[in-house]
Amino acid sequence: MNVVLNEPLSQVSLLFVSAAMGLLAVALLLFAFQLAKLKDDSTESRFEKFGFWVLGFATLVLGVGVVLRGIAANRVPWANMYEFSITGALTILTVYLVSLKVRDVRYVATFVTGFTLVTLFAAVSLFYVEVKTLMPALQSYWLVIHVMVAILAVGFFAVAAGFHIAYLVKSAGWGKALMDRFPELKVMERIAYRFNMVGFVSWSFTLIAGAIWAERAWHRYWGWDTKEVWTFIIWVLYAGYLHAMATRGWNGRRAAWLGLIGFSAVIFNFVVVNLFFKGLHVYSGL
């Protein structure tokens, strides 16, 4: 283990991440214009088209930033809060852009763009740390698998959360002129369900992978460490969501609220548990 770190390269990576933030802000504006126009004219799509080009370019630039950070640290770029955030933002954007090819998920572009922009802003202004080598506890191939799949799960949950919000806004009758242009409630519920489903399976996998790693590193596969507790809570909440979708009278608004509560727990687990709770997962680097 004789790794050479390259902090100057990490600064270059930071430049790319910042540039991606600028591009995301532009994309966010374009999507906002689009929503404003859509209210009056359902055929409007100029802003949207341009917005997606900018969003795609932002993702590419962010991707370069993340890869450069990995090269600077000579390992996978997800071992502290800053790196979780930039890789997480990249993953959410990638999941979203790939999903566009499969399903019509354009409607949550504003949410996805805004959410990743906030994530990156927090990363750059609050979480940035110099590149460091891995502490021995993190030197394991499980770091690659366990963390990557966790981030992927968050990507799917995030897109679903966008649809939950749209669903709740539309079903509450707010912004009727605009929300009438959104897909039917049934369709949005279905899309959210699909994304949560993939998220749930990934989350289950990451929970199991984490337990295998914990057995190697800490001599027990499960010990109710604060991070383990919250991983469990999130799993149970989304299991509850899946049950709700199959229970008469519980799908619709109630299920959407449950999905949002699940996603809030995901964010809580990332921000509050990482930074303020005592436990074995002390990898924020701050």
Next chain:
Amino acid sequence: MESSFRSSLMFWPRWFWRQLTSMRTALFLLLLLALAAVPGSLYPQRSADPNGVRVYYDERPELAAFLDALQLFDVYTSVWFSAIYILLFVSLVGCVLPRLRVHLTALRRGPVQTPENLKRMSAYFESTGALDLEKVRKVLKQNGFRAEIQGDSVSAEKGYAKETGNLVFHFSLVAVLIAVGVGGGLSFSGQRVLVEGDTFVNNLASYDSFSPGPFFNERELVPFSLKLDDFAVIYDLRNPANLGQPIDFVASATLDDGSGATSQEFRVNHPLAAPGANVYLTGNGFAPVITVTDGTGAVAFSGPVVYLPQDSNMTSLGVIKVPDALPEQIGMISFFYPTVAELDTGAYTSIYPDPIDPLLTLNVYTGDLGLDSGIPRNVYALDTSQLEVVASRTGPNPPVELRPGESADLPGGIGRVTFDGVLRFASVDVAWNPGGFWVLLFAAIALIAIVFSLSIRRRRVWVRVRGEKIEYAALARGDDEQLESVLSEIKDEIEKEARV
């Protein structure tokens, strides 16, 4: 009369059982379980952070006692948490068992009876003409359906694996719970501090602390011995940002399982597989080797002393008790600085965790150490309240300072102390949980099963020919937005292949 009495007697239990096994209750219990798990992350837990509980008791004893009465320091073994998950699993079994029976019947019987009124199904098409039902059956079979000719119609169904996956998932969760319980009961973990050169023999007496599961039997400990030959801590010297950060801990050991000795290595994340247990590296520190000769010139103490690390630069605190010293017992509280630096206040600190410029300081006391009173004493602490101070920063003489290889006379002619050198110690956990394999196995089965359950669609298709009228109908379990297009494709295929 009697039977109606019995049925009224059974009314409430039945009602209760129906309520418990309903989806709504399962959902409610799931959410309750999530909620009940939260306090375990807010309050320190005895299982994960016993020291945190102690601190809580020291700082706010009344609140701590109150929280303890509510079992908030043992959330995951508490009565209320257990009640929730046991109810949840009873509800789960009660819900899934009848479904298992229904599903097995469905698997055996094949497609259902074609309903009379097909127009009421979620997808429905009509056309005219005549079909060869045998060819219709074949087309449906090629599309993955189980199909059966029933008089003037073909009834077909596919996606049985959805329910199979769902049932396997739920039963696997029950198996995981059982494996966790039984495995945890039979498991054990023990801690031991090993200085370089020490040998550990696997029996109960060798452990510094030992926590067995409730069903643990001493015979589970397979005899082996493990000698810690060498323990290296590797620091990064190339990257300034990493200064003082360990990048690897490597313990080299000789393992003897009775059939022969082998050299082994274990590190963080890479436990050593010993017979019947794994050996994990969990901590490290310094063990300075110290020799004390007493006032009569006899060697009263000699050997490595385990010093507990106090900060990230490995300033370490050790206690040396020399009850055999004459004329008076000697006690010493000692600091070890791997790379020493002097603060403005004159106190020392360590500025780097590797021993580049090591210094040992000793505060010396004499008097009755209290070791003969029969009361167990902590080896890492010295109660100085009854002792006479011989040397300390505030005492009559300054603390004794030694570099490796140096020795010094203790003030007042009570003896002489030598700092022979520095060894490292490793804290190791020896642990085994026989349930681990089974938990993993059933968790993996559950994961595969849930993928089937969530991704496969259960669909029924009927084709009926009555006179000149052909009817196509389909029904899905749950929401299925593609049902109509699937039926339409099947219709096209049938009209192409099976027209007479």
